[in-house]
Amino acid sequence: MTNTTDTIAAIATPAGAGGVGIIRISGPNATVIAQKISRLDQQQVRHVHFATFKNQQQQTIDSGLVLYFQGPASFTGEDVIEIQGHGGQVVMNMLLKEVIRLGARMARPGEFTERAFLNEKIDLVQAEAIADVITSGSEQAVLASQRSLQGAFSKRINDILMRLIETRVWVESAIDFPEEEIDFLSDKGLKDQLSNLNQALKTTLAKTQTGVVLNQGISIAIIGKPNAGKSSLLNCLTEEDTAIISEVAGTTRDVIKEDIVIAGIPVRLIDTAGIHETDNPIEQQGIQRALKVKQQADVVLHVIDGSDSNTVEVSQDKNHITVINKSDLLVADKSYPAGVQVVSAKKKEGIDQLRQAIVEQVTSGGLNENSFTARQRHIEQLKLTQQHIDAAEVQLSHNQGELSAEELRLAQNTLNEITGAFNSDDLLGEIFSSFCIGK
Numbered sequence: 001m002t003n004t005t006d007t008i009a010a011i012a013t014p015a016g017a018g019g020v021g022i023i024r025i026s027g028p029n030a031t032v033i034a035q036k037i038s039r040l041d042q043q044q045v046r047h048v049h050f051a052t053f054k055n056q057q058q059q060t061i062d063s064g065l066v067l068y069f070q071g072p073a074s075f076t077g078e079d080v081i082e083i084q085g086h087g088g089q090v091v092m093n094m095l096l097k098e099v100i101r102l103g104a105r106m107a108r109p110g111e112f113t114e115r116a117f118l119n120e121k122i123d124l125v126q127a128e129a130i131a132d133v134i135t136s137g138s139e140q141a142v143l144a145s146q147r148s149l150q151g152a153f154s155k156r157i158n159d160i161l162m163r164l165i166e167t168r169v170w171v172e173s174a175i176d177f178p179e180e181e182i183d184f185l186s187d188k189g190l191k192d193q194l195s196n197l198n199q200a201l202k203t204t205l206a207k208t209q210t211g212v213v214l215n216q217g218i219s220i221a222i223i224g225k226p227n228a229g230k231s232s233l234l235n236c237l238t239e240e241d242t243a244i245i246s247e248v249a250g251t252t253r254d255v256i257k258e259d260i261v262i263a264g265i266p267v268r269l270i271d272t273a274g275i276h277e278t279d280n281p282i283e284q285q286g287i288q289r290a291l292k293v294k295q296q297a298d299v300v301l302h303v304i305d306g307s308d309s310n311t312v313e314v315s316q317d318k319n320h321i322t323v324i325n326k327s328d329l330l331v332a333d334k335s336y337p338a339g340v341q342v343v344s345a346k347k348k349e350g351i352d353q354l355r356q357a358i359v360e361q362v363t364s365g366g367l368n369e370n371s372f373t374a375r376q377r378h379i380e381q382l383k384l385t386q387q388h389i390d391a392a393e394v395q396l397s398h399n400q401g402e403l404s405a406e407e408l409r410l411a412q413n414t415l416n417e418i419t420g421a422f423n424s425d426d427l428l429g430e431i432f433s434s435f436c437i438g439k
Ligand SMILES: Nc1nc2c(ncn2[C@@H]2O[C@H](COP(=O)(O)OP(=O)(O)O)[C@@H](O)[C@H]2O)c(=O)[nH]1
Pocket: 224, 225, 226, 227, 228, 229, 230, 231, 232, 233, 244, 245, 246, 247, 248, 249, 250, 251, 252, 274, 325, 326, 327, 328, 329, 343, 344, 345, 346, 347
């Protein structure tokens, strides 16, 4: 566990040249260190002070601003000092070296946020949301991670937690009165409570899945026979001429990747070589890669040349979308099974509907102003919670009060791990080590 009696410091701005570079210091010695390096007699809380920063030999290293946030009213909950100097790699390192010499130690990645969590300024979901804001791949992802940071997701979890605790109280008190236990446990109210709980978990799980999609983005593989128009479709979706298009089958041999945003969702679009029988060893390699990409993608666009085949094979895989291309060459309006997208990559027709179909495929009901970001970890915890609730229901139906109570207790622990109200050190280490230094 972190020792919060020492003072940590780090460069909070990214490596490289910039107008301003910031050093952050947090802990009991923060103000003393700031005083020594800046020689400011008095640092007023929440005031900006201009100062020159000197090294041990009294040489001026830099000049800039000093800001003082007094704990507990600070990001970490401890005394925090920000030194804003010039944003150069060497000058920042010289300043940091001096701060360390004066008694701070180098912060580990994520240690400032970890302290904010340990000092109960934020919960674990909010801490993760801070990292998510920084890595957001779209404007919508930024807005959604801000919602998580403000507690929208935590509130959902805490609401479920309150219901769960109510249910636990019911079951636990039934066990305490053995004469009436069976009556207590077979009460319809209790069964209703459990099924409401299950319903709330289900809804939250769906929204959390959307949150993960926003946060991590998705990969879309474009797969199909040569000349189906896969590369043309990629260019349509990216609105750029990224891939080479030609009537010569087998033009795309390597895998082409493009990062785009579709309706707020960060997307990695992957164009592949056409899949067909060939003796050409280079093409064969491309096909092998295409098959691998198909396996790993979140969504597969299965592109078919509509002018070529009378029998359209609609892919049944859950994450596949069948796309009939070259609709401009189709003479009559053909009817296709529901869900099939008919487009013309050449005429740029049907592309918006395709985008819509992709969004529907990966989100529950699309994105809206209530969407929040989440992580795979949260989904796993929610699923585990569901399993315990299900088990509690089964035990209850057998009038096994003790066993049901135990499952509910486990469900609560599992749910608590999401916000960090109950957690293991391993989990914290894993989460905060993925942060950048200075955060
Ligand atoms: N008429 C028509 N031709 C298209 C359409 N999409 C692609 N093509 C043509 O089909 C050929 C193969 O396209 P390309 O994107 O390279 O296919 P890929 O091999 O699947 O990547 C090219 O000559 C394209 O101009 C379309 O919607 N309509």
